Amino acid sequence: MNNPVTLVQDTVVLTPEGSSQRQESLAIEVPYTVALNDEEIGASMVLETALEEFGAGFLFGQGYVTRIGQVREVLVCPEGRISVYADVDENMKPKEVIITSGCGGTGKISREMLEGAFDPLREYSITFAEIRDFIRQGLQASPLGRETHCVHGCGFWSEGKLQAYFEDVGRHNAVDKIIGAILLGKFSAAGAIYTTGRLTSDMVLKCARIGIPVVMSRTSPSSLGLAIARRAGVTLAAYARPERVNIFHAPERIV
Amino acid sequence: MNNPVTLVQDTVVLTPEGSSQRQESLAIEVPYTVALNDEEIGASMVLETALEEFGAGFLFGQGYVTRIGQVREVLVCPEGRISVYADVDENMKPKEVIITSGCGGTGKISREMLEGAFDPLREYSITFAEIRDFIRQGLQASPLGRETHCVHGCGFWSEGKLQAYFEDVGRHNAVDKIIGAILLGKFSAAGAIYTTGRLTSDMVLKCARIGIPVVMSRTSPSSLGLAIARRAGVTLAAYARPERVNIFHAPERIV
Numbered sequence: 351m352n353n354p355v356t357l358v359q360d361t362v363v364l365t366p367e368g369s370s371q372r373q374e375s376l377a378i379e380v381p382y383t384v385a386l387n388d389e390e391i392g393a394s395m396v397l398e399t400a401l402e403e404f405g406a407g408f409l410f411g412q413g414y415v416t417r418i419g420q421v422r423e424v425l426v427c428p429e430g431r432i433s434v435y436a437d438v439d440e441n442m443k444p445k446e447v448i449i450t451s452g453c454g455g456t457g458k459i460s461r462e463m464l465e466g467a468f469d470p471l472r473e474y475s476i477t478f479a480e481i482r483d484f485i486r487q488g489l490q491a492s493p494l495g496r497e498t499h500c501v502h503g504c505g506f507w508s509e510g511k512l513q514a515y516f517e518d519v520g521r522h523n524a525v526d527k528i529i530g531a532i533l534l535g536k537f538s539a540a541g542a543i544y545t546t547g548r549l550t551s552d553m554v555l556k557c558a559r560i561g562i563p564v565v566m567s568r569t570s571p572s573s574l575g576l577a578i579a580r581r582a583g584v585t586l587a588a589y590a591r592p593e594r595v596n597i598f599h600a601p602e603r604i605v
Numbered sequence: 606m607n608n609p610v611t612l613v614q615d616t617v618v619l620t621p622e623g624s625s626q627r628q629e630s631l632a633i634e635v636p637y638t639v640a641l642n643d644e645e646i647g648a649s650m651v652l653e654t655a656l657e658e659f660g661a662g663f664l665f666g667q668g669y670v671t672r673i674g675q676v677r678e679v680l681v682c683p684e685g686r687i688s689v690y691a692d693v694d695e696n697m698k699p700k701e702v703i704i705t706s707g708c709g710g711t712g713k714i715s716r717e718m719l720e721g722a723f724d725p726l727r728e729y730s731i732t733f734a735e736i737r738d739f740i741r742q743g744l745q746a747s748p749l750g751r752e753t754h755c756v757h758g759c760g761f762w763s764e765g766k767l768q769a770y771f772e773d774v775g776r777h778n779a780v781d782k783i784i785g786a787i788l789l790g791k792f793s794a795a796g797a798i799y800t801t802g803r804l805t806s807d808m809v810l811k812c813a814r815i816g817i818p819v820v821m822s823r824t825s826p827s828s829l830g831l832a833i834a835r836r837a838g839v840t841l842a843a844y845a846r847p848e849r850v851n852i853f854h855a856p857e858r859i860v
Contacts, residue, residue, distance in 0.1 A: 357828055359853060362852040364850050364851075364852065364859060366848055374825070376826060377827050377828065378828040379806055395827075499803075499824050500803050500805070548755050550650060550755070550774055551650060552650070570629070570753060570755040571631060571755065572753075572755050573632065573634055574634040574635075575634070593621055594620045595619050596629065598616050601617045
């Protein structure tokens with residue numbers, strides 16, 4: 351599917367010197383419904399890229415899909431529906447739900463998820479030089495951020511290379527696309543994730559649940575984001591730049 | 606209620622020159638349940654400020670409260686519950702819901718809201734000098750943004766002055782606090798709202814529904830945010846700075 355993801359709009363720029371015309375590029379936001387085994391679960395505004403990954407990751411974020419290997423097939427209908435077919439327990443329904451502070455394609459988490467235990471993480475470490483390459487290559491792979499100022503980006507690095515970098519109108523959706531790619535078997539969770547968005551609880555939680563050992567952000571964590579990283583044993587790095595990173599928890603994975 | 610809203614955390618800063626210690630300030634994110642007439646409607650992660658306003662605005666964002674004057678009382682229990690008492694139609698339940706791309710305390714909108722008509726807006730215009738004062742005073746009123754890099758701000762300007770400026774871990778929550786203040790009768794909707802967050806559809810929609818004529822952002826709108834501004838006749842201004850603003854729709858209200 352190759353629908354356009356941006357459009358150009360004439361704007362009027364006002365400054366103390368007067369007004370002028372200018373063209374701005376806008377991210378195209380489209381509503382998509384996500385269905386699990388033909389049952390509609392929810393809908394989200396998205397940027398129309400990596401929708402198979404988004405559909406799988408969305409259901410993980412909502413607590414319906416919980417493990418790698420459950421998703422069998424994802425069909426995207428350009429009229430606005432993502433149909434995910436997965437082997438899930440028929441009785442699986444997320445418990446009491448908290449709507450989160452996240453840019454929220456999947457801005458819902460259950461109290462159970464927030465308080466539950468985490469599986470042990472796979473062994474992984476990343477060098478400082480790799481972080482530099484990760485962020486630089488991620489920037490190159492994400493023109494829409496600079497073009498529209500209305501999308502977040504999220505990338506994944508493992509085995510010494512950038513495995514994927516996705517953009518979306520929501521910071522959650524971009525992370526969901528990466529998590530969806532892991533669920534679809536495109537790469538293993540043993541690596542580092544980088545997001546341009548803030549690491550609030552919901553963001554760190556889904557990365558920890560899928561088993562990503564290193565979670566990085568261009569910007570900052572919240573108190574609860576850090577608390578979840580501590581509980582899960584996840585390395586949490588913030589203010590990540592090619593030449594600098596600020597580690598809030600578990601620095602030993604950055605070597 | 607005066608719970609602390611930030612905490613200080615030791616971090617390890619890595620640069621090519623080596624590592625050093627540094628203290629960073631984190632925004633404290635807390636889960637709150639919102640109840641309407643003693644029935645639990647949802648929950649959200651919030652920054653613990655302006656919670657009465659948040660409770661009212663949250664229910665507006667979710668489609669339960671629809672008009673100024675409906676909210677009678679809001680009680681905040683510091684254990685994590687906001688109880689809103691409002692005169693609502695008992696059968697009022699939002700229809701098919703779309704989870705939005707927004708930083709999403711109230712990241713849910715119904716298709717009905719997205720497609721419905723808007724009431725005519727009240728007459729209002731703002732001068733370029735007022736916009737400058739609005740943004741400058743808003744910056745002064747919001748220390749947490751600079752301190753934590755993990756909150757969004759939202760302010761309201763009318764009758765020649767800054768009426769309120771709130772911060773929250775979600776850009777939606779901050780807007781909801783302003784909308785809640787309008788619902789609670791603290792000021793009229795005939796004014797200008799400014800958010801540090803992106804103007805995705807959900808953000809513009811709730812401002813238009815409550816009847817705010819001028820909607821401004823430090824950053825950009827999405828395609829659907831602009832489309833909703835057009836349908837509602839709302840002035841949409843982006844990339845707003847003290848000395849510059851970029852008008853995407855209805856420039857006639859900025860004089």
